[in-house]
Amino acid sequence: MTAQVQSLPSTFGLGVPVSVSPTRLNRHTTTTSTITGPTRGGQVLNINTLPHDNLSPTFKGFGLGLPSPPPELEDDDDAFPKIRSESVDNLIRSGILDAAIASAANEPDAEAAFFVADLGQIYRQHKRWQQCLPNVTPFYAVKANPDRVVLRLLAALGTGFDCASMNEINMVAELGVTPNRVIFANPCKPTSFVKHAARMGVDMTTFDNEDELYKISRAHPRAKLILRILTDDSKSLCRLGLKFGASLVAVPTLLAKAVELGLNVVGVSFHVGSGCYDSDAFADAIARAKKAFVMGQEAGYQFSLLDVGGGFESEHFEESATVLAKALETHFGDFTGQIIAEPGRFYVAEAFTLATNIIARRGPERSVLEQQEIDEEDDNDNPRVMYYLNDGIYSSFNCILFDHQIVSPFCLTVGKVLVDGSSTSLSAAQAPPLVTSSLWGPTCDSIDCVMARVKLPGGLQVGDWLGFRKMGAYTICAASSFNGFDRTKVVYTVGEELVAIESLLVPATAL
Numbered sequence: 001m002t003a004q005v006q007s008l009p010s011t012f013g014l015g016v017p018v019s020v021s022p023t024r025l026n027r028h029t030t031t032t033s034t035i036t037g038p039t040r041g042g043q044v045l046n047i048n049t050l051p052h053d054n055l056s057p058t059f060k061g062f063g064l065g066l067p068s069p070p071p072e073l074e075d076d077d078d079a080f081p082k083i084r085s086e087s088v089d090n091l092i093r094s095g096i097l098d099a100a101i102a103s104a105a106n107e108p109d110a111e112a113a114f115f116v117a118d119l120g121q122i123y124r125q126h127k128r129w130q131q132c133l134p135n136v137t138p139f140y141a142v143k144a145n146p147d148r149v150v151l152r153l154l155a156a157l158g159t160g161f162d163c164a165s166m167n168e169i170n171m172v173a174e175l176g177v178t179p180n181r182v183i184f185a186n187p188c189k190p191t192s193f194v195k196h197a198a199r200m201g202v203d204m205t206t207f208d209n210e211d212e213l214y215k216i217s218r219a220h221p222r223a224k225l226i227l228r229i230l231t232d233d234s235k236s237l238c239r240l241g242l243k244f245g246a247s248l249v250a251v252p253t254l255l256a257k258a259v260e261l262g263l264n265v266v267g268v269s270f271h272v273g274s275g276c277y278d279s280d281a282f283a284d285a286i287a288r289a290k291k292a293f294v295m296g297q298e299a300g301y302q303f304s305l306l307d308v309g310g311g312f313e314s315e316h317f318e319e320s321a322t323v324l325a326k327a328l329e330t331h332f333g334d335f336t337g338q339i340i341a342e343p344g345r346f347y348v349a350e351a352f353t354l355a356t357n358i359i360a361r362r363g364p365e366r367s368v369l370e371q372q373e374i375d376e377e378d379d380n381d382n383p384r385v386m387y388y389l390n391d392g393i394y395s396s397f398n399c400i401l402f403d404h405q406i407v408s409p410f411c412l413t414v415g416k417v418l419v420d421g422s423s424t425s426l427s428a429a430q431a432p433p434l435v436t437s438s439l440w441g442p443t444c445d446s447i448d449c450v451m452a453r454v455k456l457p458g459g460l461q462v463g464d465w466l467g468f469r470k471m472g473a474y475t476i477c478a479a480s481s482f483n484g485f486d487r488t489k490v491v492y493t494v495g496e497e498l499v500a501i502e503s504l505l506v507p508a509t510a511l
């Protein structure tokens with residue numbers, strides 16, 4: 001059996017004969033494959049003798065309630081996935097090597113793209129939240145990434161959940177999360193979903209219009225209602241105010257209607273917009289929420305809940321948290337009720353790294369690109385090479401369309417040689433010149449363009465791998481299987497937080 005030659009990163013000894021067990025990741029191979037062939041520089045690489053200890057994963061379950069599945073269930077979609085403990089980058093490398101082995105064994109979908117999810121990163125985000133906003137209880141917005149392992153970890157960490165639909169409510173209920181840790185935070189719900197929430201004991205729900213009040217008074221009269229007000233969302237990636245939120249002028253009438261219907265309004269919520277890049281938006285929103293609280297008092301309510309919504313970005317989290325905490329001190333300093341938030345993106349965005357395979361290429365011969373000194377002037381920024389990836393706009397990269405993201409790739413392999421991310425060990429063959437290129441998804445639609453213009457090494461070829469970091473929020477959750485392409489699967493690791501997470505996840509009663 002011959003196959004693509006894999007040179008390995010310097011940590012494994014470049015060009016040294018190595019072997020690797022083909023049973024890593026989720027592949028279901030029972031025999032050890034041998035991959036030999038001439039490497040770059042004429043050496044023969046045999047990945048059959050790679051030191052096993054370096055790469056074989058230590059499988060870790062989550063402790064009580066989260067057992068590793070029995071072997072016969074390993075490939076069963078319903079089984080709880082294995083949780084590994086290697087670093088993200090090592091798992092990506094393992095995945096790439098596995099793909100080479102699977103390809104050599106002619107396995108279907110051998111080169112499939114994959115995510116590596118770092119649960120340790122989610123844990124660190126939670127610690128950050130507790131550190132900066134100790135008095136604000138996070139209710140994770142499930143829509144950002146409803147991955148069941150993520151939900152399970154957050155449930156164990158003790159967060160609440162912001163659910164927007166019947167299925168999201170069911171998902172967290174199945175984890176054993178009690179209904180008082182759930183807010184049904186969709187102001188415009190189907191009547192049947194409101195009835196479902198009532199059946200499930202989920203009482204907290206938002207509203208922003210009169211019709212919703214009539215609906216709730218019929219379908220869930222004992223609900224604890226939270227008035228969603230409109231705030232300035234102009235400094236955010238996704239403006240939610242176009243669709244939701246009652247303006248302050250409408251609040252007194254709405255509250256009067258709630259009183260008339262005998263409904264229990266318990267507080268106020270807002271959302272500054274998803275991906276909020278102006279921390280001051282939180283200060284302005286808190287000031288408006290205070291006004292709504294006063295209107296509540298005038299209507300005869302004693303509000304006990306303030307929900308500051310989502311919108312938190314990891315990049316400016318400390319800044320936003322400081323602004324928010326200060327505004328809370330100013331306007332809600334003597335508030336004795338509960339303060340909650342609905343962060344989504346903040347928890348998951350950075351935890352997921354995507355590895356994609358270049359499945360096709362259109363452009364000049366690589367040797368031409370590699371030899372040619374590309375004159376920046378001549379290059380004119382017009383893409384000279386088109387690369388086709390096995391994930392695109394219809395799948396994980398839907399975030400480009402729906403979430404207004406700009407993604408940026410890094411090379412995992414160049415010329416089929418693993419790039420060691422921690423060093424600058426690119427050989428002459430892999431090194432620049434960088435060539436203006438474009439990246440496309442695998443479907444037959446031309447809207448499926450991941451990047452119209454990006455500088456990439458001219459040595460990239462079909463079979464090489466590109467990585468994308470920070471792909472955890474609003475990606476997998478909205479992916480389709482258009483054109484018959486599967487959604488990208490996830491490999492999980494606790495990364496550097498093994499001990500911390502394990503101790504938190506035992507016992508299961510913590511759920």
Ligand SMILES: *Cc1c(COP(=O)(O)O)cnc(C)c1O
Pocket residue numbers: 141143144162185186240271273274275276309310311312342343344345346
């Ligand atoms: C989407 C959404 C969130 C989460 O927003 P992020 O920007 O991801 O934090 C929270 N609350 C509601 C009501 C939402 O619609």
